[in-house]
Amino acid sequence: GQQLNQSPQSMFIQEGEDVSMNCTSSSIFNTWLWYKQDPGEGPVLLIALYKAGELTSNGRLTAQFGITRKDSFLNISASIPSDVGIYFCAGQPRAASGAGSYQLTFGKGTKLSVIP
Amino acid sequence: ETGVTQTPRHLVMGMTNKKSLKCEQHLGHNAMYWYKQSAKKPLELMFVYNFKEQTENNSVPSRFSPECPNSSHLFLHLHTLQPEDSALYLCASSQGGNFYEQYFGPGTRLTVT
Numbered sequence: 001g002q003q004l005n006q007s008p009q010s011m012f013i014q015e016g017e018d019v020s021m022n023c024t025s026s027s028i029f030n031t032w033l034w035y036k037q038d039p040g041e042g043p044v045l046l047i048a049l050y051k052a053g054e055l056t057s058n059g060r061l062t063a064q065f066g067i068t069r070k071d072s073f074l075n076i077s078a079s080i081p082s083d084v085g086i087y088f089c090a091g092q093p094r095a096a097s098g099a100g101s102y103q104l105t106f107g108k109g110t111k112l113s114v115i116p
Numbered sequence: 117e118t119g120v121t122q123t124p125r126h127l128v129m130g131m132t133n134k135k136s137l138k139c140e141q142h143l144g145h146n147a148m149y150w151y152k153q154s155a156k157k158p159l160e161l162m163f164v165y166n167f168k169e170q171t172e173n174n175s176v177p178s179r180f181s182p183e184c185p186n187s188s189h190l191f192l193h194l195h196t197l198q199p200e201d202s203a204l205y206l207c208a209s210s211q212g213g214n215f216y217e218q219y220f221g222p223g224t225r226l227t228v229t
């Protein structure tokens with residue numbers, strides 16, 4: 001099946017620093033989504049990307065849909081303590097159609113820790 | 117209530133028990149999903165319902181039985197579970213025409229003893 005590789009698996013950064021994480025696949029994806037999950041909660045949708053090359057921002061967060069359609073990255077600028085959590089990428093593979101179209105493939109997540 | 121709600125938030129059950137998880141979405145969406153989240157593993161899709169009809173069953177063991185009485189409510193009936201079924205069970209919903217933007221509930225932390 002489809003697999004998404006997220007990196008890094010975890011990162012420790014100083015408050016105020018910028019953060020960059022990415023997600024790659026060996027196959028083409030039609031849609032990329034980025035979620036954040038806080039401990040004991042469900043994932044919260046941050047950004048959705050639908051076109052190759054698309055760059056979308058949500059406050060201090062910026063995500064891009066890679067032009068090869070096999071990767072995406074998420075940047076967080078000027079990190080703050082509440083950015084702590086696990087960030088997941090998810091995507092809809094191009095091969096999915098018909099009954100399979102609802103399925104998203106998820107990465108294993110990047111755990112972000114912010115040092116005040 | 118807003119968004120997607122799930123009850124109970126925590127559940128401990130023995131292997132011979134029968135219990136049910138409940139999910140309700142207040143977003144007017146048409147599709148609802150059950151996911152299993154285990155440590156160190158990606159989210160695993162279990163079931164998909166679209167307009168109350170099951171459209172996906174990802175080879176889930178029969179000890180998990182979903183029920184979707186309407187587009188706003190989704191249940192997961194549990195019986196004779198195994199310890200390896202302990203996980204966070206997440207419900208999600210999405211709008212018809214944009215199934216990819218899925219909105220998640222807070223999850224039910226299930227422990228099977």
